[in-house]
Amino acid sequence: MANALDSLYQQVILDHSKQRHGSGLRDGFLAEDHQLNPTCGDEITVRLHGDDALITGISWEGQGCSISMASASILSDLVAEGLSREQLAERIELFRALMHSRGKGIEQDDEPLGDAVVLEGVSKFSARVKCGMLAWVATEHAMTKEHGA
Amino acid sequence: MSSTADLTPTDPITDVEAKQLRNDFPILEQQVNGHPLVYLDSGATSQKPMCVLEDEQDFYEQHNAAVHRGAHTLAAEATELFENARATVARFVGVGADEVVWTSNATEGINLVAYAIGNASAGRGGAAAERFRLREGDEILVTEGEHHANLVPWQELTARTGATLRHIPIEDDGSIDLGRAAELISPRTRLLAVTHISNVTGVINPIEELVALAHASGALVLLDACQSAPHRPLDLRALDVDFAVFSGHKMLAPTGVGVLYGRAELLDALPPFLTGGSMITTVTLEASEYLPAPQRFEAGTQRVSQAIALASAVGYLEAVGMDRIDAWEAELGQRLVRGFEAIDGVRILGPSAGVPRAGLVSVDVDGVHAHDVGQYLDSLGIAVRVGHHCAQPLHRRFGVTASTRASAYLYNTTEDIDAVVAAMGEVRDYFGAK
Incomplete structure (x- = not known):
């Protein structure tokens, strides 16, 4: 069994932290x-792209640790599938629950979080949960601004 | 406690003695993530020896009562212990007991001075406080290398008074150029607020020279001694600073107690900051008159047990010997910087090996964020600080948002230093940064 550090820094996370999907x-x-x-x-900084029906992507720019950058990259892949605002809000909530699961993970049907589940290891390190959430919180806030605009 | 100072050994501290000292710090004897703890975060907060913990507990078990009020026996005992603690800490830094104000921490000490000057600027304190009044055109001078605690209160004060905040730039090696400082210090400068030792670079600032420049222009000097008072002999009177602050928790004492030093004539002329009980002489429904310093600045119930524990910590430090602690940490600091310098892709923020520095070193690791560096080290039981260390402007100056800092104290050994250096050497490999 991989040690806690290796479960935090899985290769897919390190790859995403370097090849940042959606960056720019x-x-x-x-x-x-x-x-x-x-x-x-x-x-x-996270930008929402899409139309009235679907959010079809995010673009982002940031600097930070491998966890925060990889998490933004993975979120970008997830959103690129095209999600309704309700679906995206639901996934952000699920991801938040995952991040706060203290290493226990969460029950989910049909794997709506996709690759984002690899970030489960972050939930064992309470000091890093904010890193994992950074892009997701920015996306959540951007969605509320959309209605206010 | 004063008798222990006479017994201070004169031989340099070695690993053998440092390991003996560790026995006084039970927290250091534990495994973290399957490894023996290597605690290199004393710049953030130090660990506490048993004698300090016991003295604080003893106060609560045997002497606890309200100080400076009540006539019963315990009240008198508590007051005496509290004031003896003040005298002990004052002697430790070479000043008078009436020049030591207890605060919660160094941050509160700086805010106390800033708010008192603000109150003087608003007309409080009468004729005596006239000398502190800030007006448009007056300047407060800081450095680019200050901890936020010695920057933000001055931003607020200048914003409230219309005075101007200026800064002495920091050079590439973390030092202050005295020529540039001299150009910035002028008769407009009313106060220079500067750190003794940088909590990021470990640079030891030329305080005597800066004080001479400031005083020649009629400016007061406030010294942030948070990274010096715990680690080296400190004589505030000899340094000739006007105010100084430091925190107990960084020098083997509990959290919740700090010290503000102010020259007696200055403290007695400053209007109060926090007001209420214990700091007054006469109170009517309309107005009040205030006690002289230091009580004028100690409104409300004080941090009695913490102050007594701080005096106990001073006794411990003096028994080991501040000059010996200084020399040991200088050795550990040089070993740290030499070790980090030898690692490919690790950049030192501050002076290079061979230059006098405190026992702390901050680095930027090429291709790996400080948070990730700290996580890797923690997995090996090594505790360091990551982030901006409450000094964002200085990190910006070095072109980074965060760094990794290892900071030593008297209980660290060369093995601790070698452990963090070895682990640092593995970091870029682990994260695929080379």
């Missing part, structure tokens, strides 16, 4: 949000 802000966005983790200075 694109024009033509619906809303954007900026999030900062003041304890370590990690930051991210």
Whole structure:
């Protein structure tokens, strides 16, 4: 069995932290949000792309640890499938539950979180949960701004 | 306690003695993530020896009562212990007991001075406080390397008073250029707020020279001694600073107690910051008159057990010997910086090996974020600080948002240093950064 560190830093996470899918802000966005983790200075800007029916992608730019960057990259892949706002909000909630599961993971049908489940190891390290959540919180905030705009 | 100072050994501290000292710190004898704990985060907070914990407990078991009020025996005992603690800590830094104000921490000490000056600027404190009044055109000078605690209160004070906040830039090696400092210090400068030792770079600032420059222009000097008071002999009177702050928890004492030093004539002229009980002479429904310093600045129930424990910590440090602790940490600091310098892709923020520095070193690891570095080290039981260490402007100056800091104290050994250096050497490999 892999040790706790290796379960936190799985190869797929390290790969995503280097080959960052969705990285680079694109024009033509619906809303954007900026999030900062003041304890370590990690930051991210997330833009929502899509139409009235679906969010079809996010573009983002950030700097931070491998966990926060990989999490943004994995989220980008997830959203690229095209999700309704309700589906996206539901996945963010599920991911939040996963991050707060203290290493226990969560029950889910049909694997709506896709590759994001590899981040389950983060939930064992309470100090890193914020890193894992950074892009997801930015996306969540951007969605609320969309309605306010 | 004063008798122990006479017994201070004169031989340098070695690994053998450091390992003996560790026996006084039960927390250090544990396994973390399957490895013996290597605690290299004393710059953030130190561990506490048994004698300090016992003295604090003894106060609660034997002497606890409200101080400076009540006439019963316990109240008198508690008051005497509390004031003896003040005298002990004052002597430790070479000042008078009436010049030591208890605070919750160094941050509160700096805020106390900033708010008191703000109150003087608003007209409080009468003629005596006139000398502190800030007006438009006045300047407060800090450095680019300050901890947020010695920056943000001055941002707030200048915003409230219309004065201007300026800063002395930090050089590439973390040092202050005295020529550039001299250009910035002028008759407009009312206060220079500067750290003695940087909590990021370990640089030891030229305080004597800066004080001379400031005083020649009529400016006061506040010294942030958080990283010096715990680690080296400190004589505030000899340094000739006007105010100084440090925290108990970084020098073997509990959290919740810090010290503000102010020259007696300054403290007696400053209006109060926090007001209420215990700091007054006469109170009517309309107005109040205040006690002289230090009580003027100690409103409300004080941190009595913590102050007594801080005096106990001072006794422990003096028994080991501050000059010996200073020399040991200088050795550990050089070993750290030499070790990190030899690792490909690891950049030191601050002076290189051979340059005098404190026993702390911060690094940037190419291709690996500080959070990930810290996580890797923690998996080996090595505790370091990661992040901006409450010094964002200095990190920006070095072109990074975060760094990894190892900071030593008297209980660390060369084995601890070698462990963090060896682990640091593995980090870039683990994360595939090379």
